[in-house]
Amino acid sequence: MRRGPILALLGIGTLAGGIAAAVALFLPWLPPVASTQRARMDEVFWFVVVICIVIFAIVVAALVYSVLRFRAAPDDDSDGPPIHGHTGLEIVWTLVPTVLVTAIGIFSAIVLARNDALGSNPLRINVTAQQFAWSFTYPEAKNLTTGTLRLPINRSVLLTFTSKDVIHSFWVPEFGQKQDTVPGLHTTLHITPTRVGTYPVICTELCGLGHAVMRSTAIVMERGAFAKWLKSQTAATSSPSTAVSGAAVFKNNPCGSCHTLTAAGSTGKIGPDLDKLPQYAQEAGQPLEQFIHTSIVDPNAYVQKGYPKNVMPPFANLPKAQLDALVQYLIQSSKKG
Amino acid sequence: MTATTADHDAHTPVPQQRGTARRLLLGPGWIRAVSIAALFGAIGFGIVVVLRWWGGWHPILDGQPLVLVSGLVAAPLGFLAGIGTFDYWTYYALGHPTRPEDHSSHGARSWRDYFRVNTDHKVIGVQYLVTTVIFFLIGGLLAMLMRAELARPGMQFFDTQTFNGLFSVHASLMIFLFVIPAFAGLANFAVPLMLGAADMAFPRLNALSFWLLPIAGLMMVLSFVVPGGAFACGWTGYAPLCSTHQPMGAIFFNQGVQWAGASSIMTALNFLVTIITMRAPGMTFWRMPLLVWANFTTSLLVVIATPFIAGSQFFSMFDHVMHTSFFDASNGGYPLGYQHIFWFYSHPAVYIMMLPGFGIMSEVIAVFSRKPIFGYRLMALSLMAIVVLGFSVWAHHMFVSGMASWLRVPMMVTTLLIAVPTGIKIFSWLATIWEGKLHFNTPFLFALGFLSMFVIGGLSGVMLGAVPIDIHVSDTYFIVAHIHYVLFGGSVFTIFAGMYYWFPKMTGRMYNETLGKLHFWLTFIGFNLTFFPMHLIGIEGMPRRVADYAPKFAGINMFISLASFGFGASVLVFLYNMITSWRHGPIAPSNPWRALTLEWQVSSPPPTFNFTEIPQVVGSPYEYGVPGAQHAILAPTRAHETEEAEVPVS
Numbered sequence: 001m002r003r004g005p006i007l008a009l010l011g012i013g014t015l016a017g018g019i020a021a022a023v024a025l026f027l028p029w030l031p032p033v034a035s036t037q038r039a040r041m042d043e044v045f046w047f048v049v050v051i052c053i054v055i056f057a058i059v060v061a062a063l064v065y066s067v068l069r070f071r072a073a074p075d076d077d078s079d080g081p082p083i084h085g086h087t088g089l090e091i092v093w094t095l096v097p098t099v100l101v102t103a104i105g106i107f108s109a110i111v112l113a114r115n116d117a118l119g120s121n122p123l124r125i126n127v128t129a130q131q132f133a134w135s136f137t138y139p140e141a142k143n144l145t146t147g148t149l150r151l152p153i154n155r156s157v158l159l160t161f162t163s164k165d166v167i168h169s170f171w172v173p174e175f176g177q178k179q180d181t182v183p184g185l186h187t188t189l190h191i192t193p194t195r196v197g198t199y200p201v202i203c204t205e206l207c208g209l210g211h212a213v214m215r216s217t218a219i220v221m222e223r224g225a226f227a228k229w230l231k232s233q234t235a236a237t238s239s240p241s242t243a244v245s246g247a248a249v250f251k252n253n254p255c256g257s258c259h260t261l262t263a264a265g266s267t268g269k270i271g272p273d274l275d276k277l278p279q280y281a282q283e284a285g286q287p288l289e290q291f292i293h294t295s296i297v298d299p300n301a302y303v304q305k306g307y308p309k310n311v312m313p314p315f316a317n318l319p320k321a322q323l324d325a326l327v328q329y330l331i332q333s334s335k336k337g
Numbered sequence: 338m339t340a341t342t343a344d345h346d347a348h349t350p351v352p353q354q355r356g357t358a359r360r361l362l363l364g365p366g367w368i369r370a371v372s373i374a375a376l377f378g379a380i381g382f383g384i385v386v387v388l389r390w391w392g393g394w395h396p397i398l399d400g401q402p403l404v405l406v407s408g409l410v411a412a413p414l415g416f417l418a419g420i421g422t423f424d425y426w427t428y429y430a431l432g433h434p435t436r437p438e439d440h441s442s443h444g445a446r447s448w449r450d451y452f453r454v455n456t457d458h459k460v461i462g463v464q465y466l467v468t469t470v471i472f473f474l475i476g477g478l479l480a481m482l483m484r485a486e487l488a489r490p491g492m493q494f495f496d497t498q499t500f501n502g503l504f505s506v507h508a509s510l511m512i513f514l515f516v517i518p519a520f521a522g523l524a525n526f527a528v529p530l531m532l533g534a535a536d537m538a539f540p541r542l543n544a545l546s547f548w549l550l551p552i553a554g555l556m557m558v559l560s561f562v563v564p565g566g567a568f569a570c571g572w573t574g575y576a577p578l579c580s581t582h583q584p585m586g587a588i589f590f591n592q593g594v595q596w597a598g599a600s601s602i603m604t605a606l607n608f609l610v611t612i613i614t615m616r617a618p619g620m621t622f623w624r625m626p627l628l629v630w631a632n633f634t635t636s637l638l639v640v641i642a643t644p645f646i647a648g649s650q651f652f653s654m655f656d657h658v659m660h661t662s663f664f665d666a667s668n669g670g671y672p673l674g675y676q677h678i679f680w681f682y683s684h685p686a687v688y689i690m691m692l693p694g695f696g697i698m699s700e701v702i703a704v705f706s707r708k709p710i711f712g713y714r715l716m717a718l719s720l721m722a723i724v725v726l727g728f729s730v731w732a733h734h735m736f737v738s739g740m741a742s743w744l745r746v747p748m749m750v751t752t753l754l755i756a757v758p759t760g761i762k763i764f765s766w767l768a769t770i771w772e773g774k775l776h777f778n779t780p781f782l783f784a785l786g787f788l789s790m791f792v793i794g795g796l797s798g799v800m801l802g803a804v805p806i807d808i809h810v811s812d813t814y815f816i817v818a819h820i821h822y823v824l825f826g827g828s829v830f831t832i833f834a835g836m837y838y839w840f841p842k843m844t845g846r847m848y849n850e851t852l853g854k855l856h857f858w859l860t861f862i863g864f865n866l867t868f869f870p871m872h873l874i875g876i877e878g879m880p881r882r883v884a885d886y887a888p889k890f891a892g893i894n895m896f897i898s899l900a901s902f903g904f905g906a907s908v909l910v911f912l913y914n915m916i917t918s919w920r921h922g923p924i925a926p927s928n929p930w931r932a933l934t935l936e937w938q939v940s941s942p943p944p945t946f947n948f949t950e951i952p953q954v955v956g957s958p959y960e961y962g963v964p965g966a967q968h969a970i971l972a973p974t975r976a977h978e979t980e981e982a983e984v985p986v987s
Contacts, residue, residue, distance in 0.1 A: 029876050041805040048803055052796040055760075059792045062767045063785065072707070072774035077931070079962035080708035080773040090712050093764040094757060101753035101799065108803040109746050115805065116742070166578040167672060169737060169812060173878035176809045178737045182673060183577060184666025187739035200887070204812035204880040206571050208582060209497040212883035269492060308498060308565065308584070 005069070009061045016064070017057030024049055031173045034195040034220060037115045038176030044104075044111050051100055115177070118190050119156025125149070129181040130164035131313055132210030132270065133254020134201055141230050147252050149201060149218040151193050152226035159189045165313060169205035172218050180205055193220040209311055210270040213257045246329025249322045253315065263333035271312055272304040277334035280304055292327050365421020365454060377415025381407035401585055401658050404563070409592040413552045421454040422545040443540070444945040454548065456540035458529050459943060461547050463843055465522025466836065468547075469515050470915075472554045474908065476510035479503045481905050486884055488898035490891050500884040502567030502586065506557055509572045509590060512690070513597040514554040516828045520693035521546075521604045523835045524632045526843060528608065530936035530943060531626050533617025533952045533969065538610040546603040553597035560589035571882060573683070574649075576664030576675035580656035591654035598643045601689075605639035608632050617935075617969070619954035624968075626934050626958045627716055631696025634720040638685045638692070638727060646682035649675055673740055680731035688727045690824060692720060694831030695762055698784055701834050702766050704932045705781035706773030709959040711765045719758035726755045736807045745804050752802040759795055763788065778930075779853030783834035786861050790826025794819060797872065812882075815875025821868045833860070833911070840918070841925030845942045848922060852914040856907060863904025870897055933968045934958045948972070 033039050070080075126137040127149075138144045151157055161170060161181040170189065171178040174197070179189040203214035221229065247264065250256065256266030261274040272280060281291035284302045294301050299312035318326070362368055385406045390396040397403065417423065421442075429435050444450070444457045451464055483503045486494050495503070529537055537543045560567040565584020568574070579587050612633045616625070625633075652663040653675065662668035664675050703710045710716060732740060732748040766788060775781070797819040801807050810816065833856075840848045870893050875881075879890050886894065928937040935952060936943065950972035960966030 027873060029873060031876075031878055038809075041809055044803055044805045045800070045809075048800050048806065052799065056792060056796060059763065059767065060789065062771065063788060066767070066770045066773070066775065067785065070706075070770065070773050070775045072776050076774055078707070078774060080706060082709055082960065082962035083711065083768075083772070084709050085712040085715070086768075089768065090715050090761070090765075094715075094761055097757050097760040098754070101756050101802075104799065104803055105746075105750050105753050108749060108805055111805045112745065166582055167575060167738075171812075171880070173809070176805075178808050178811060180738045182666070182739045184670075184672065185739050200878065202878065202880055206501070206575070206578065206882045208578060209501065209569070211501075212497070212885040270497060 005065065008069075009065050012064050013057040013061035016060035017053055020053045020056055024053065032195065032197075033176075034172075034174035034193055034197060034199060035176060036192045036194055037190065038174065039194070040111045040115055041176040044108055047107055048104055051104065116190065118158055119192060122156040122158040122190075123152065124158050124160065127159050127161045127170060127181070128164060129161065129168035129170070129203070129207075130254065131166065131208050131311070132203070132214040132257045134170070134203075134214070134216040135252065135254075138230065141234050144230070144233050145252060146233070147254070148216060150226060150229060151191070151218065151220050152223045153193050153196055153220055155192070155223070157191045157193070159191065161187045161189070166207050167205050168203045168207045168214065171202045171204045172199050173202070174199040175218070178204060196220050196222060209308070210258050210268070213268055213270065215257070245322070246325040246327075246332075249318070249326040250329060253318075253326075258312070261330075261333055272307055274330060275334055277330060288331060289327060292330050293323070296323065296326065365419070365424055367420070367452070369421075370416050370419030373419035374412045374415040377418070378407045378412035381411030400564075401588060404585060405588050405592070405654075405658055409556060409588065413596065416552065417545070417548055420548060422541070422548050424454075425541055440945075442544075443536075454544045456536070456544050457945065458525050458537045458540065458543060459843070461543050462522050462524075462526025464547050465518055465525060465550070466843075468550055468554070469519040469522060470912075472510045472514035473519075474912075475558060476507050476515060477905055477908060479507040479510070481902065483507065484898040484901040487886075488895050490886050490888050490894075492885060495884070497884050498566045498569055498584075501569030501571075501882070502561060504882060505568050505571050505590070506560065509557050509593065510554065511824070512572060512686070513594060514550065514557070516690045516824060516832070517601060517686070518550055518597070519832045520632075520635070520690070520828075521601070523697065523832070523839065524608065524628070524693055525604070527839060527936055528629055528632055529611060529615070530842075530939070530947055531629055531934050531958075532612065532615055533620060533935050533948060533954060534611065534615040535946045535948065535951075537607050538615055539607050542603050543607055546600045546607070549596045549600035549603075553593045553595075553600065556589045556593035556596065560586035560593075563589065573679065574653060575679075576653055576656065576672050577666070577670075580653040580664050580675070583657070587657055588654055591650040591657070594650045595647055598647050601639050602643050605636035605643075608636040609640065612636075617952050617954050619969070621954075623714065623717075624954055624957055625717075626696075627699035627710060627713070627720075628693075628696035628934075630717045630720055631692045631694075631699070634724045635689055635692045637724055638689050641728070642682045642685040642689070644682075645678050646686075649678040649682070652678075673735070673738055676735055676738055677731070677740070680734045681728075684731040684734065685727045687823070688723055690828045692723065694787070694828050694835075695720065697831045697835040697838070698766060698787060700932075700934065701780045701784045701838055702769050703959045703961065704838075704930050705776045705778060705784070706770050707776070707961045708769055708773040709957070709961055709963070711768035711771075712761075713957070713959065715761055716765055719761045722758040723755060726751055726758070730755065733802060733807070736804050737811050749802055749804050753799065756795065756799050756802075763792060763795070777854075778837075779848070779850060779857055780834045780838035782854060782857040783830050783837065786857060787827060787830040787834065790822055790830060790861075790864070794822030794826050797822060810875055812880055813875035814871040814879045814881055817881050818868050818871035818875060821864075821871075825864060825868070830860075833857075836915075838930070839936075840915070841929050842936055842941050842943070844919050844922070845925055845940075846918055846922035847925045847929065848918040849914050852910055856910040856914065859907035859910060860904070863900060863907050866900035867897055867904045933960065935969055935971075938969070938971050 030042060030045070033042060124139055126139060128135045128137065133147065136146050136149045159170070161179060163181040163183045165183065167180055167182055169178060169180045175191050175193070177189050177191055179187050181187060197220055199218045201216040201218050203211060207214060250261070250264050256264055256268055258268040258270035259272065259274045260267050260269065277292060278288055281288040284291055297316040298314055382403060385403050386396040442454055442456050445455065445460045451460060455461060455464070483500065486500055525543065563585050566586055568579065568583055568586040568590040570579035570583055570587065574590060612629060655661040656663055656665060662670040664670045664672050666672055699710055699716060729751040730748055732744050733752045736745055801810065801819060837848060837853055874890050874893055879886055925941045927940050930937065939947060948971065952969040952971045954969045955967050958968045960968065
C-alpha cells in the first residue's frame with residue numbers, strides 16, 4: 001500500500017477514536033464509586049472500553065475512507081479488482097481478536113474471583129424481597145428488621161436473599177453489585193462499602209405492576225454511628241406505644257410503595273388511595289375497622305373498583321399486636337386525611 | 338402485484354365450473370376458514386365443559402381452560418383446515434386419488450391469489466413480508482406509546498398493567514412476528530431461485546408455515562382486549578411472574594409463541610431439505626451464495642433450539658392453567674429451570690435473527706462494490722462456528738440469576754469467543770468494499786449503516802460478556818441500547834437492505850431511489866439519537882421495564898422520546914415508497930444490479946416455475962472483475978412464452 005492511504009486511514013481513525021474517547025471521558029457514564037467491588041468493576045470497564053474504542057476507530061477508518069475514496073462514477077460500469085482473499089490478513093483478524101478477548105476474559109475472571117471473596121468477620125444481613133418492597137434483617141441485632149439498608153463503612157457485608165413471591169433483583173449502582181432473589185433459593189452477595197452516603201436500592205428484575213416503585217435506600221454510615229443506630233433500634237423495638245408502632249408497622253412493611261397515605265408521606269399509585277378508606281368501606285358496605293382488617297389479611301376478599309385482583313400479597317402473618325396497631329393507625333390517618 | 342397481473346392479462350381465466358356457490362362455501366377459502374374455525378372453537382368449548390362437569394368442577398366458572406382449548410388451540414386449527422392448508426394431505430390420508438402434477442394453488446395471477454393458500458415460494462415470500470411489515474408497524478406503534486409515557490417521570494397516559502403489556506407485546510411482535518419471519522420471507526423468495534430450483538422441497542408445508550404466522554401475531558395483539566389485560570411479564574416471560582402471577586393474557590403469549598415456533602421449525606426443515614437436495618447440478622456447497630449458507634446455518638439453529646422454547650412455554654402455561662408446579666418453588670418447582678430452558682433457545686435465537694442478515698449483507702456488499710466476497714470460505718466457516726458456539730453461551734443472560742456460580746466463567750469465555758467469527762465477518766466485508774467500485778444505492782446504504790451500527794452493538798456485547806460489567810448493567814437501559822443496536826442496527830437494517838435489493842425481482846418494478854435514500858438517512862439518524870443515549874442512562878442507574886423513573890433521568894428521556902417519534906415517522910417514507918412503487922414504479926429489468934447470482938438471470942418477476950430448464954452451475958457466484966467468469970449456464974431466456982406454456986390447465 002502506498003503512503004497516502006495509510007496516512008488518511010490514520011487520520012480518520014484518530015478522529016473517530018478521539019470522538020469516541022471524548023464521549024467516553026466527558027459524559028458522566030458511571031455513578032460515584034461506593035464499594036471495593038465497584039472500584040474493581042470500573043477497572044474492567046475502562047480496560048474493555050479502551051479496546052472497544054480502538055476496534056471502533058479501525059472499522060470507522062476503513063469504512064469512511066472506502067466511502068470517500070472508492071465511489072464509482074455514475075457511468076462507470078466496470079468491476080473492481082478480483083481479490084478473493086488474503087490468508088495473512090485473515091489469520092491476523094482471527095488471532096488478534098482472539099488474544100484481545102482472552103485478555104478481557106482473564107482480567108474479568110480475576111476481578112470476579114476477588115469480588116466473590118468474603119472479608120473476615122462479615123456483617124450478615126438477610127434480605128427479603130416481596131412485591132413491591134425490600135426488608136432487611138440484622139441477625140446480629142436480635143433480628144431487627146427495617147425497610148432501609150444501613151451499612152457500616154469498610155466492613156465486609158454478606159447479604160443473603162430470599163423472595164416471598166416472584167424473582168426480584170437487588171441493585172445499588174454505586175456498589176456495582178447486583179443479585180436476583182429467587183423463590184426457593186438463598187442467593188448471596190458481597191459488598192464492602194467505602195464511601196459514606198445515601199444510595200438507591202433498585203429492583204431490576206420485572207416483578208409485576210409495582211416494579212418501578214420497588215425502591216429503597218442504602219445508607220453507608222461511619223462505624224461508630226452505625227453501632228449507635230443499631231443499639232437505639234434494638235432498644236426501641238422492645239417498648240412500643242400504640243400510635244407510634246402503627247406508623248412504624250406501616251413504614252417497615254411495603255405499604256407505602258403502592259398506596260398513598262398523606263399521614264405517612266407515601267404517594268404510591270399501584271393500589272387504592274388509603275386516604276379514601278372510609279369512602280371505600282362505605283362502598284363495600286362494611287364497618288371501617290373490619291374492612292381495613294380484612295383488606296390487609298385477605299386482600300382479594302374485596303377489591304376496590306378500578307384496581308386489579310391478585311396484586312396485593314396477603315399480610316396474614318403480621319403479629320396480632322402489629323396488625324391491630326396498623327388498623328388503628330389507618331383509621332386515624334384516613335379520617336384526618 | 339399489478340406487474341404479475343399484467344403478465345397474465347393474456348392468459349385465459351380458469352373456466353368456472355358448476356356449483357359455484359357450493360365451491361364458495363365448501364371449497365378452501367375465507368368463508369370456510371371462518372365457519373370451520375367457529376365449529377372447531379365450539380367443539381373445543383364443548384370438550385372442556387363436558388370434561389369439567391364430569392370431573393366435578395364447575396363447568397364454565399374458570400375461563401382460562403375454555404379460552405385456551407377453544408380459542409387458542411381448536412379455533413386456529415379450524416382456521417387452518419378451513420383456509421385449505423390440509424386439503425391435499427386429507428385427500429391423501431382418506432385414500433382419494435391424488436393429483437401429482439396439480440399446480441392449481443401455485444403462483445399468483447391476481448392480487449386475490451395472495452390471500453389464499455398458495456404453494457409458490459415466491460408468493461409465500463411476499464405473503465411473509467407483507468404480514469411481517471404489518472406486525473412491524475403494530476410493534477412500532479406500541480413502542481411510540483411506550484415512549485410517550487416515558488417522556489416524563491411519573492405516570493401520564495397508562496396504568497402499569499397497560500404499560501407493562503406495551504413493552505411485552507412490542508418485543509414479542511418484533512422478535513417472533515417481524516425479525517425472524519421477515520428473514521424467512523426473504524429467504525423463501527430468494528433461496529430456491531439462488532439454488533437453481535423450481536421451488537422449495539415441500540411447497541405445501543411451506544404454505545402451512547406461513548398461515549401459522551397471522552394466528553400467532555393475532556393472539557399476541559388480541560391479548561390486549563382480554564379481561565385483565567395483555568401479558569405484562571416481558572417477552573422473556575420469566576417464571577414464576579408469568580406462570581402464576583399474570584392475567585389470562587399470559588396464555589395468549591404462551592400459545593402465540595407455540596404457533597410462531599411451529600412455523601419456524603417447519604420452514605427451517607424445508608430450507609434444510611431444499612438446500613441439501615435441490616441444488617442445481619454443479620452447485621456444490623462451496624459454490625453456494627452466502628445467503629444460502631446463512632439460511633442453512635440458521636435453519637440448523639432453528640431446528641435444534643426452537644423445541645426448547647416450546648417446552649418452556651408449555652410448562653409455564655401448565656403452571657398457569659392447570660396449577661402444576663414446574664416453576665412454583667413453594668411446591669417444589671425450580672424457577673431458574675425456566676430461564677435455562679428459555680435461554681437455551683433464546684440465545685441461539687439471537688443468531689437466528691442475525692445470520693440471515695449476514696447472508697443478505699454478503700450479497701449486497703459484493704454486488705454494489707463490484708468485487709468478489711473477501712475470504713468466501715472463511716465467511717461460510719465463521720457462520721458454522723457461530724452455530725456451534727451459539728449453543729454454549731446461553732447462561733450469559735443469567736450471570737446475576739443465582740445459578741451455579743462456577744458456570745459464569747466458562748460461559749463468559751465462550752461468549753467472548755463468539756466475537757472472533759463475528760469480527761472475521763466484519764473485517765471481510767470491509768476488505769470486500771476496499772478498492773471496490775462502490776454504487777451507493779439504497780440497499781448498499783443500509784449495508785454500510787449495518788456495518789457501523791452492528792460494530793457498536795457487537796462491542797457493547799463484548800462489554801456485556803465480561804461478567805463484572807454485566808453484573809452492573811444487566812436489566813438496565815444499557816441492555817435496551819445493546820439489543821436495539823444488534824437487532825435494529827443489525828437485523829432490521831439488513832431486512833431493509835434485503836427488501837430494497839429484491840424489490841425489483843419480487844414486484845417487477847423499481848422502487849424510488851431518492852425516497853429510499855431519504856428513508857435510510859432518517860432511519861440512521863433517528864435510530865442513533867434514540868438508542869445511543871440509552872447506554873448512558875443504563876450505566877448511570879436506570880433499570881429497564883419501568884414506567885416511572887428517578888427524576889434525574891427526566892431530561893434525557895424526553896430527548897429519547899422526541900427522537901423516537903421522528904425515528905418512527907421515518908417508516909412512513911418506507912411504506913409510501915413501497916406501496917406507490919409497487920403500483921406505479923418503472924418496470925424493472927431482469928438484472929438491475931448486474932448481479933451474478935441465479936435469481937437475477939431470470940425475468941422480474943420470475944416465471945412461475947423459475948427456470949425454463951434447471952441451470953448448470955459452473956463457478957462461484959461472486960466472480961466480479963474476473964474476465965470471462967461464469968456462475969451458471971442457463972437455457973436461452975424465453976421467459977414469457979415458457980411461462981404461458983407452463984401454466985397448467987385444470
